[in-house]
Amino acid sequence: MSLGSIADRLGGVLHGDPALSITELAPLARAGSRAISFLSDPRRAAQLADCQAACVVVSAKAEAAAQARGGAYILAGDPYLYYARLSQLWRSLTSVGGERFPPGIHPTAVVHPQAEVHASAHIGPLCVVEAGARVGAHSVLRSGVWLGQDCSLGERCLIQPGAVIGGDGFGFAAVDGRWEKIEQLGRVVIGNDVEVGANTCIDRGALDDTVIADGVKLDNQIQIGHNTRIGEHTAMAGCTGVAGSADIGAHCTVGGAGMILGHLTIADHVHVSAASVVTRSIAKPGQYTGFFPLSDNASWEKNAANVRQLHQLRARVRALEHLQTPQASDA
Amino acid sequence: MSLGSIADRLGGVLHGDPALSITELAPLARAGSRAISFLSDPRRAAQLADCQAACVVVSAKAEAAAQARGGAYILAGDPYLYYARLSQLWRSLTSVGGERFPPGIHPTAVVHPQAEVHASAHIGPLCVVEAGARVGAHSVLRSGVWLGQDCSLGERCLIQPGAVIGGDGFGFAAVDGRWEKIEQLGRVVIGNDVEVGANTCIDRGALDDTVIADGVKLDNQIQIGHNTRIGEHTAMAGCTGVAGSADIGAHCTVGGAGMILGHLTIADHVHVSAASVVTRSIAKPGQYTGFFPLSDNASWEKNAANVRQLHQLRARVRALEHLQTPQASDA
Amino acid sequence: MSLGSIADRLGGVLHGDPALSITELAPLARAGSRAISFLSDPRRAAQLADCQAACVVVSAKAEAAAQARGGAYILAGDPYLYYARLSQLWRSLTSVGGERFPPGIHPTAVVHPQAEVHASAHIGPLCVVEAGARVGAHSVLRSGVWLGQDCSLGERCLIQPGAVIGGDGFGFAAVDGRWEKIEQLGRVVIGNDVEVGANTCIDRGALDDTVIADGVKLDNQIQIGHNTRIGEHTAMAGCTGVAGSADIGAHCTVGGAGMILGHLTIADHVHVSAASVVTRSIAKPGQYTGFFPLSDNASWEKNAANVRQLHQLRARVRALEHLQTPQASDA
Structure with a gap:
């Protein structure tokens, strides 16, 4: 060239x-x-x-x-x-031998007769597409991908091997020390130009749908819980977990192994650092971080022990301040 | 209705x-x-x-x-x-078209003639059931599930797509800077009414079995190491990891991305918060937590730097205390 | 016996x-x-x-x-x-019925005619081996393993069920708020005597190759990002994540759910504890750790709140020191 x-x-x-x-x-x-x-x-x-x-x-x-x-x-x-x-x-x-992902369904794929697969879509070997599922134009399921009943995929999506889209969300009601299954009646609805990484899982909603908007990019080994909504062009790196019913904005990024708990809202343009845990809603764009810094093991042991006693250390500082200026108050 | x-x-x-x-x-x-x-x-x-x-x-x-x-x-x-x-x-x-998980083995599943699959069980497309494996009454392997040799599943279990049950535990002996494989001779034994999430892995034991008791619920992307025992009706959320030889009680819960190290014992009714790391046995029921709180990135950088110097800070407080009351001892 | x-x-x-x-x-x-x-x-x-x-x-x-x-x-x-x-x-x-992993390709596996599979290798059920991929002598792909185009596996490797080798690395260029795909043109090159765990993913490189050296052992649910290099006889426990372009030495170990960020170098004989996050290069052999210690939830809440205010606590200690010895400087 x-x-x-x-x-x-x-x-x-x-x-x-x-x-x-x-x-x-x-x-x-x-x-x-x-x-x-x-x-x-x-x-x-x-x-x-x-x-x-x-x-x-x-x-x-x-x-x-x-x-x-x-x-x-x-x-x-x-x-x-x-x-x-x-x-x-x-x-x-x-690309040797013509188009990389030619239109059509590989003979080893299991596609339900009531699934709707666009003629330009590529369904690779050993994929499963259940009844009522839809695959839009020019979308690609590479190999061993599972697309569950009634779930839908937009146009130009690329699903890497082993991804599971539409498995049951994790919902149970406790009764007498046992767990009673809550059937997951919602779907997964995925927009256009979405990439889903290898062995990533996106659960179907309980009552509502799990919704992945246009342009979202998900890396490998990600877990998306039921009823989650992910806004346009948000990208998440590998091993990220999103618990149920999170509402994540557009143009966000999550670093590797980030963990986003459920029932919270994250604004557009929020960036979560790798290995950080989001436990509350985030209303303001920006970069957010929270993980314990790495040290040599001996230093970590000392610092971890001190972290456990921070409360006492703070009380000791307060006592010293009181000795200096007995009228001091500790906000 | x-x-x-x-x-x-x-x-x-x-x-x-x-x-x-x-x-x-x-x-x-x-x-x-x-x-x-x-x-x-x-x-x-x-x-x-x-x-x-x-x-x-x-x-x-x-x-x-x-x-x-x-x-x-x-x-x-x-x-x-x-x-x-x-x-x-x-x-x-x-459910359209009759029963959702009808009894029988999908023609694309690979079930060894020496496997025992109950007539009421459902083995979905592209599952593999190896020799000596057993699937109890009314249990469901949805799709692409792998059940290894000699592993057994009780009644009314539901295994989501892509789960791997009975892969080798991770065991090696070090010799001259190389790793010598320890063959994993145990099995995975799963009770009744267990749910296993999509792409979750449960390793077979090294010598003993890995045992998952009745009513356990495991979410997606979970890793259960060899020889682990999980008690009745314990539930674990997505991305949780359990290292080898953990003995986890009944009626416990583990939040998403919890990490439980090996060779420890956890009592019944212990609840581990999301993203928390359990490094020692827990004898007392209750809620346990341990992750670094999230902040805006600039605050985190300051706090993380201070965490690394906690030991020095404590020494400085001690010095101040000593100036005030020279006889003070620092427990 | x-x-x-x-x-x-x-x-x-x-x-x-x-x-x-x-x-x-x-x-x-x-x-x-x-x-x-x-x-x-x-x-x-x-x-x-x-x-x-x-x-x-x-x-x-x-x-x-x-x-x-x-x-x-x-x-x-x-x-x-x-x-x-x-x-x-x-x-x-x-092993009943002869050799455990007999040479040959299972009839349900999908092996491209342009793949090179050694006659002594075992390709289990429902595996996919793409064009140009190579599997060396006595290597085993157990079941549902995916080996992508042009990727290669040395001799005596053992790949557990569901592993994905050679999926696309996660690479995108931002343009006008959207993500433009960077095609991943490199390969995955795996040496001899490597074990890859169930549902583990190893991404192909963007321009360079992802290289896994002889004797490396990877547990389940691991994510290896593009362009990563892992040195001889390094072992990683389950749920570990390695972001892109990390250069990891030989004879290292990473505990479960360790997280190694990208574009860094780790020396030989470095040991990363479970659940620890590596954000910078490590030049010196030794054990490195970084995770928040577990407590009962009430203690954690107090300690986490104090961690967020460490900076203020340090300022208060400095003020006290200044009162004692006004000439003191705070390094």
């Missing part, structure tokens, strides 16, 4: 020989002489000096460094986005 | 027209004029005022509010349990 | 009747009169007194206690390793 044809398709201003042929996309550090690479963060422009790539994609802020390096470069408004689009172009050109 | 027939089947005292027809179960907030709804917490009786439901199920404490609302109501001892049972009734009446 | 034949095959010095027949491997506490058992920790030698086993395997440090007990014993350098090897021998002798 020539640099010229890349710039023709994806834009950007090419500085260099359009006939130069590219055989690989590669990160800066290991890019060889026939690779194209990317500098997404202009503060790291110093890395360009040693880069062997045939061509680098840079923003205006790093243009001087690209020129200093010598070799070709493409000037782009957002090199990371350029990289995303080139990866898509690359994938489409290098 | 008429209100009269509901009360006939499930009990409770109906105040209102028995001929009134119900077409939907719905939560209070969105219940329409042909829905039945529930007030499980009488402290929220004020919500009844705006409820449009044809009928609400309430306890005696909320009867006055139900009367003030107008419209029909059913007086029940435990409205939440009533809701559970009505959800079951509803499910049984609305 | 006689004691004599065990000692012949596995070594150790047998003290007792070589003709004595053994029918069971069992832990000390429940070993019956025809069982063989093990004492791996000589500090627990007192447990031998009540042990009913026909034979116990002990190290030299516990030999006196084994003699005092009466009955047979085998003296071994490392009883735990002896147990591992006996478990393997036991498994091989008790």
Whole structure:
């Protein structure tokens, strides 16, 4: 693929020989002489000096460094986005044997006759689509995906292997020390352009539906509890858990292994750090964090013991303050 | 379905027209004029005022509010349990095409000839049941469930899609910097009325069995390590992990993403909060918690830095105390 | 199986009747009169007194206690390793119907004609092996395992049910509030003697490969992000998450539900405790820990509230110090 044809398709201003042929996309550090690479963060422009790539994609802020390096470069408004689009172009050109996810239902998939699967959708091997379920245009169930009764998937969704969509929510009423099942009568309703990661589970609602809005991206091993609502273009990293009946806004992000408890509301544009636990509603956009900092084990043992005695430590400080200024009050 | 027939089947005292027809179960907030709804917490009786439901199920404490609302109501001892049972009734009446989980083995399931599957059990599509495994009466393996060699499942169990029961426990002996496999020779033995969530894993024991007692409910994405024992009617929410050889009592609950380390004992009626880590045995019933509270990120950074220096802070308080009362000792 | 034949095959010095027949491997506490058992920790030698086993395997440090007990014993350098090897021998002798994982591809597996599966490998029921994927000699895919395009597995690997190897890494570029997919063009490359647990996911790299070195052992429900490298003989317990582009050394261990963030480097011989979050590179071998200690819920609430006000507490201590010694500076 020539640099010229890349710039023709994806834009950007090419500085260099359009006939130069590219055989690989590669990160800066290991890019060889026939690779194209990317500098997404202009503060790291110093890395360009040693880069062997045939061509680098840079923003205006790093243009001087690209020129200093010598070799070709493409000037782009957002090199990371350029990289995303080139990866898509690359994938489409290098897929062997035609289209990667051809329309149709693999012969080993089990699709109920009362399911509605769009003719352009791809249902991979060993998937199950139950009665009343719907799969929209150009959506892909890769392999071993389970889509339960009455659940629906919009257009252009990509469901990674092993995902379970529409399993029962976890609902029981206690009676005499036993648990009585609450049948889960709701559905899972997924919008357009949603990606669901490998072995991720999204439970159907109890009475209401579980709703995943357009453009949501869920990584692997995520658990979404019943009745949850996730707003447009929110993204969650792997191992995140969302308990039941959470109402999560649009354009949020949750870091890996974040845990969001149930029956709460999170505003748009809230960012939860990895391994942090959300126990209450969050009304204000921003970054929220809560995990115990890592130490060498001996330090942790001391600090953990002190955390358990914080209340006493605070009382001791109060007593000292009282000795100094007996009229002091401790808010 | 008429209100009269509901009360006939499930009990409770109906105040209102028995001929009134119900077409939907719905939560209070969105219940329409042909829905039945529930007030499980009488402290929220004020919500009844705006409820449009044809009928609400309430306890005696909320009867006055139900009367003030107008419209029909059913007086029940435990409205939440009533809701559970009505959800079951509803499910049984609305299942299209006959029984939801009909007895038998789906043609795509792989069931070993030496497995024992009760004639009333349901083995869904793409399940695997290995040699010597047993599935009791009326138990259901929904889809893509794996039940390993010699493992057994009692009666009326419900296993959600993708669950893996009887994979190898994680056991290795270190030798010269390598890991030597310890073959896992035990089984998984599951009692009656157990529910196992989607993509949940229960490992077989190393020498002993892993034992899940009657009435246990496990949510999705849970990991149960080898040799673990879980007592009757204990329930665990999604993403919980239990390391090996834990002995967990009856009637316990574990919140989402709880983590229970191995080789410990937990008494009956212990409740572990979400995202909390249990590192030692717990002998006394009660609620136990341990996770770092969430803050805005800037506050967390300050607090996390201070947590790392708690030991020094305590020493400084001690020094101040010593200045005040040189004879003071610091317990 | 006689004691004599065990000692012949596995070594150790047998003290007792070589003709004595053994029918069971069992832990000390429940070993019956025809069982063989093990004492791996000589500090627990007192447990031998009540042990009913026909034979116990002990190290030299516990030999006196084994003699005092009466009955047979085998003296071994490392009883735990002896147990591992006996478990393997036991498994091989008790497998019914011949070899446990016979070479070949189960008829329900979906193996692409362009995949390379070694003739000695075992591909279990309902596995999927995509085009260009490679499975080395004597490797085992148990059931429902997914091995994606171009990914490779070395020799003698054991992949537990439901594992997903080679799903897309989680990569998106933000544009105008939406997420643009970054196609994941790398592979997963797995060495020899690797074990992957049930429902564990290993994502393919974005541009580079995700690399799992020889001898790595991964438990169940683990998530390995794209471009991650895991060094030789590192072991991770269940529910661990590794974000993208982490470079983890050899001979490391990670406890259950450990969380390792991305774009960091961890040295060889680092041990991360369960439920601990690694946010920065670790250059020095050792044990690292970070989780909030568990308390009864009331104590936790007090301590958590105090953690949120640590900064103020520190300021108060500083003020007191200043009153005492106005020239004091607070580092």
